[in-house]
Amino acid sequence: MTKLRNKQWLFSTAVILSLASCKVPAIQEHKADIPLPKAYEGAAADSTSWANIPWRTFFEDPNLRVLIDSALQNNKELKITLQEIEIAKNDVAYRKSFLSPKVGLKVGSGVEKVGRYTSQGAGDASTEIEPGRKMPDPLGDFGVSAVSNWEVDIWRKLHNAQDAAVSRYLSSVEGKNFVFSNLIAEIASSYYELVCVDNQLDIVRTNIALQEQALEVVKAQREVGRVNELAVKKFTAELYKTQGIEYKLQQQVTEAENRINFLLGRYPQKIVRTHTALAAAVPTSVQVGLPAQLLHNRPDIKQAELDLQAASLDVKVARAEFYPSLDISASIGLQAFKPSYLIKAPESMLYSLAGDLFAPLINKGAIQAEFKTANAHQLQALYNYEQTVLNAYLEVTNQLSNMSNLDKETHKQNSQVEVLNSSIDISKELFANNKAEYLEVLTTQRDVLEAKLDLLDMKKEQFETMIKIYKALGGGWK
Structure with missing residues (x-):
């Protein structure tokens, strides 16, 4: 199943590259x-x-x-x-x-109250984080992380x-x-x-x-x-x-x-x-x-x-x-709904790594x-x-x-x-x-x-x- 998904991804990427590179005007050398x-x-x-x-x-x-x-x-x-x-x-x-990759420090905090009769609200209401305690409502969001973004040339x-x-x-x-x-x-x-x-x-x-x-x-x-x-x-x-x-x-x-x-x-x-x-x-x-x-x-x-x-x-x-552009983004840090939980690693640790391939298709004009x-x-x-x-x-x-x-x-x-x-x-x-x-x-x-x-x-x-x-x-x- 994994091999099939990889082949599908490679095929999609090839299609995007071929579509993006077609009809690219040649450079005229002027001397x-x-x-x-x-x-x-x-x-x-x-x-x-x-x-x-x-x-x-x-x-x-x-x-x-x-x-x-x-x-x-x-x-x-x-x-x-x-x-x-x-x-x-x-x-x-x-x-x-x-x-060079752009690296920065991201610090944020927030609070969120979701509706009870939503998919998120219906699922979160019964979730216990500790015996006898439910997830707080409204839900806080605190985090500190290092983020990076790099366009591969x-x-x-x-x-x-x-x-x-x-x-x-x-x-x-x-x-x-x-x-x-x-x-x-x-x-x-x-x-x-x-x-x-x-x-x-x-x-x-x-x-x-x-x-x-x-x-x-x-x-x-x-x-x-x-x-x-x-x-x-x-x-x-x-x-x-x-x-x-x-x-x-x-x-x-x-x-x-x-x-x-x-x-x-x-x-x-x-x-x-x-x-x-x-x-x-x-x-x-x-x-x-x-x-x-x-x-x-x-x-x-x-x-x-x-x-x-x-x-x-x-x-x-x-x-x-x-031509298509390749952007690589990554982040690593700590995130929790309560500030005191930020130091509870590895539970509060977050990380991500993603690569985006963007090819212009419609806006070529x-x-x-x-x-x-x-x-x-x-x-x-x-x-x-x-x-x-x-x-x-x-x-x-x-x-x-x-x-x-x-x-x-x-x-x-x-x-x-x-x-x-x-x-x-x-x-x-x-x-x-x-x-x-x-x-x-x-x-x-x-x-x-x-x-x-x-x-x-x-x-x-x-x-x-x-x-x-x-x-x-x-x-x-x-």
């Missing part, structure tokens, strides 16, 4: 297919890359180093990112806990969920590295912008002093009849215009300082900087390495790759939901929807990875081209400033000898001012481009 060129256009195929240079070595300005150091300690966005890492780390521990569902959590934890670490890289680049760019505005402000103030002198000369010439009142008005208006530029630049200084203070996580205060920072030579040659190195140097690419790994594991977890959602997330992660790689390569190539063109443009702008500087003295001399109109003098002064301001903007752009190349290659976070 990134975005081959990178062997070398950057216009660059030598050399593996030496700026990405391997620590930021303390790459940025030589001591004041800039101090600012970056402070930002890496106090930046609020970075602190938020560090908490995301802590959250991901805790999720790994949470997922790991499902792999037959299909690696729990292991895959834990591995996905680990991938997301590592992804959050790469996200922190990406924030590091962006933060360093943003502070450096803001620093050189601030120095640029400082130098532009110096040029404007020097120009204001020269215009004030020129205005006095024109007023004196008006007194002797050399020029009319219109010339005085024109020189005065030009002076006012330049003074307006001074106030505009002062506002830019305030905003640039506050932008840096915000990145440093502090309230507004003066930023210590090197006013001659833009006079430093910009590197003429850029070491970009090989495009394939971006896959290892760029934190955002590694983050996207880890997100793709996690999404692929999520698909496996969702697919495992189609929800499981299929979850599986399809996991597949869609995997495709999203794949496209995001491919887009991140493509964007990284284009960032490097764009900035390489920008560096080359800026170098040529700055050279021409330098020549323009030299020519216009010499034209100022010529225009003054011609005007003094009554061989040039005052409008020519004004136009020359305006052109020189604009050319000098533009030249400083170009020098700032050269430094910003250098910083962008450094970040695009994956530098700064190591």
Whole structure:
């Protein structure tokens, strides 16, 4: 009889497994297919890359180093990112806990009064627990026991969920590295912008002093009849215009300082900087390495790759939901209807051991929807990875081209400033000898001012481009 029951149980189990495993969708492997060129256009195929240079070595300005150091300690966005890492780390521990049996202590008490004319009441009323004593009514229930529950990871569902959590934890670490890289680049760019505005402000103030002198000369010439009142008005208006530029630049200084203070996580205060920072030579040659190195140097690419790994594991977890799950539960302890009887072993002892095999049969629609959602997330992660790689390569190539063109443009702008500087003295001399109109003098002064301001903007752009190349290659976070 026992053998017959075992065969029936095995047959039922086989039927459940076969029904549960039928029509289980296959996992579609999605792999990134975005081959990178062997070398950057216009660059030598050399593996030496700026990405391997620590930021303390790459940025030589001591004041800039101090600012970056402070930002890496106090930046609020970075602190938020560090908490995301802590959250991901805790999720790994949470997922790991499902792999081990859950054990707990259960303590309870209660009272129960059953109806007399029920199967339980009719049977209990005549039961004697001791000679001459009947079972108490209402009936108490006191117990203390250790209980355990464990889901056997037959299909690696729990292991895959834990591995996905680990991938997301590592992804959050790469996200922190990406924030590091962006933060360093943003502070450096803001620093050189601030120095640029400082130098532009110096040029404007020097120009204001020269215009004030020129205005006095024109007023004196008006007194002797050399020029009319219109010339005085024109020189005065030009002076006012330049003074307006001074106030505009002062506002830019305030905003640039506050932008840096915000990145440093502090309230507004003066930023210590090197006013001659833009006079430093910009590197003429850029070491970009090989495009394939971006896959290892760029934190955002590694983050996207880890997100793709996690999404692929999520698909496996969702697919495992189609299969039966095996739960094992056990308990051992003491139970009695009176507290004093709890210590009367072995009569008060209880224990249980059970195994439950659960197979989804009817509610597969929800499981299929979850599986399809996991597949869609995997495709999203794949496209995001491919887009991140493509964007990284284009960032490097764009900035390489920008560096080359800026170098040529700055050279021409330098020549323009030299020519216009010499034209100022010529225009003054011609005007003094009554061989040039005052409008020519004004136009020359305006052109020189604009050319000098533009030249400083170009020098700032050269430094910003250098910083962008450094970040695009994956530098700064190591």
